[in-house]
Amino acid sequence: MPNSPSDTPRRITVQRQGPLLVEGPVEIELEDGSTVASDRFRVALCTCRRSRRFPWCDTSHRARR
Amino acid sequence: MRETFRGTRHPMHTDREEPSLPSPRGPLSAAVRDHLRGTGPLPRPEATASVPAWGDDLQLALYQCYELHYRGFAGVDPELEWDPGLLRFRAALEERFLAALRAGTRVHDTVEDAVADLLVEPVDGTGVSHFLRDKGELWHLREYAAQRSLYHLKEADPHAWVLPRLWGRAKAGMAAVEFDEYGGGRADRVHARLFADLMTDLGLDTTYGRYLDAASAETLATVNMMSLFGLHRSLRGALVGHFAAVEITSSPGSRRLAEAMRRTGAGPAAEHFYDEHVEADAVHEQVVRHEVIGGLLEEEPHLAPDVVFGIDATGHVEDLLAARLLTEWRAGRSSLRAPLEEDAVRESAAHTS
Structure with missing residues (x-):
């Protein structure tokens, strides 16, 4: 179906600093083959690898001082 | 008459x-x-x-x-x-x-400066969430939940009032975040419901308004500020700034509170409330900064000083509440105007044993 919502490209927002923002719902496959899912309207995926809730961003990328 | x-x-x-x-x-x-x-x-x-x-x-x-x-x-x-x-x-x-x-509010010069300061995590934080993570006992957590129940049992409600006053990207972003606050269409995931579940874990009464008499003036001020900003269209910029400040600071603070709940064995719902906020507010922060503030100032750039005021006023009322709670707790005193009921304390103790 050319106009069905599932054919709409999923938007991913990239930033120089900070998480990848992906329109939900998403299912993420991790390195060990396990999967995690979220049906939030948007998810923030950790790119700094410091998150304690990886693959989800927990704001650990923030500067500290 | x-x-x-x-x-x-x-x-x-x-x-x-x-x-x-x-x-x-x-x-x-x-x-x-x-x-x-x-x-x-x-x-x-x-x-x-x-x-x-x-x-x-x-x-x-x-x-x-x-x-x-x-x-x-x-x-x-x-x-x-x-x-x-x-x-x-x-x-x-x-x-x-x-x-x-x-x-009382020291305001930043620009929205960028105000947001940038919120995005830096202090290495040696001294706030309430740091105290609760490091030294909090179950009675501190129960008092904190009783105080905060004035807001969390109406979580996101004061902010919903701003929706008709926004349009375009700001409205879409704000509505999306509010939808998430309201459980994404599922009653059992409404954040106010998750907080009621936390209160049950802590042996508190989840009745709406139950702890109004016990709450400090500083707690009332935090909620009054939201209502003030939410009910006045003229303060829509301040409401957006306030909401941004809450969402930006929530994720790291929630992580510390989740750790406090885990360390004291408060219970699974108590942990879940703050774990959910770590994750949800890491997303909300991005949407509020880029879509809501960005969209609002694109449409109405003259509101920038109000956005700054909303951000900084939030810091001010939260600082006053933190000072009150920490002053009482460090002196070994209750922060509440009325003591929490004893029966609930025993239930809570039974729950965690």
């Missing part, structure tokens, strides 16, 4: 199921209570000048006025929400409060 629309309604119509009116804390809050019960006149607006803006009496008087817009009070005519005399008195209370907020 009340100028309400009573003539067209049942003459004795009152809310019966809603929370009880709180105990007054001085002449202004007593007068508002009497007016709501229909047993007394309101003082002249000038009377609001006679009490401290941050004190219990003025804050509770204002809280009662605002609560009519949320759930009302048992035995109070819901039409009093639009009672001109009460609105006139409320305006005088708001004027005092807003002036005190503006006088």
Whole structure:
């Protein structure tokens, strides 16, 4: 179906600093083959690898001082 | 003489199921209570000048006025929400409060500066969440939850009022975040519901308004500020700034509170409430910064100083609350005006053993 919502490209927002923002719902496959899912309207995926809730961003990328 | 629309309604119509009116804390809050019960006149607006803006009496008087817009009070005519005399008195209370907020708040020069400061995590933080993570005992966590229940049982409600005042990207972003706050369409995931579950884990009474009498003036001020910003279209920039400040600071703070809940064995729902906020607010922060603030200032760039004020005023009221809680707790005293019920303490102890 050319106009069905599932054919709409999923938007991913990239930033120089900070998480990848992906329109939900998403299912993420991790390195060990396990999967995690979220049906939030948007998810923030950790790119700094410091998150304690990886693959989800927990704001650990923030500067500290 | 009340100028309400009573003539067209049942003459004795009152809310019966809603929370009880709180105990007054001085002449202004007593007068508002009497007016709501229909047993007394309101003082002249000038009377609001006679009490401290941050004190219990003025804050509770204002809280009662605002609560009519949320759930009302048992035995109070819901039409009093639009009672001109009460609105006139409320305006005088708001004027005092807003002036005190503006006088007490150190504001940044630009939105960028204000946001940038929030995005830096202090290495040696000294806030309430740091105290609770490092030293919090179950009784501290119970008091904190009782204080915060005034907001969290109406979580996201004051912010929903801004939606009709926004459009375009700001409206879409704000509505998306609010949808998430309201559980994404699922009642069991509404954040206010998750907080009620946390309260149950902590042996607290989840009845809406149950801890109003126990809450500090500083807690009332945090909620009054949201209601003030939410109910006035002229303060929509401040509401957006306030919401951004909450969402940006929530994720790291929630992580510390989740750790406090885990360390004290508060219970799975208590942990879940804050774990959910770590994840959700890492997303909300991005949407609020880029879509809501960005979209609002694209449409209405003249609101930038209001956004800054909303961000910095939030920091100010939270600092005042933190100072109150930490002063009492460090002295080994309760932060509440009324002690928490003993039965619930025993239940809570049983739960965690």
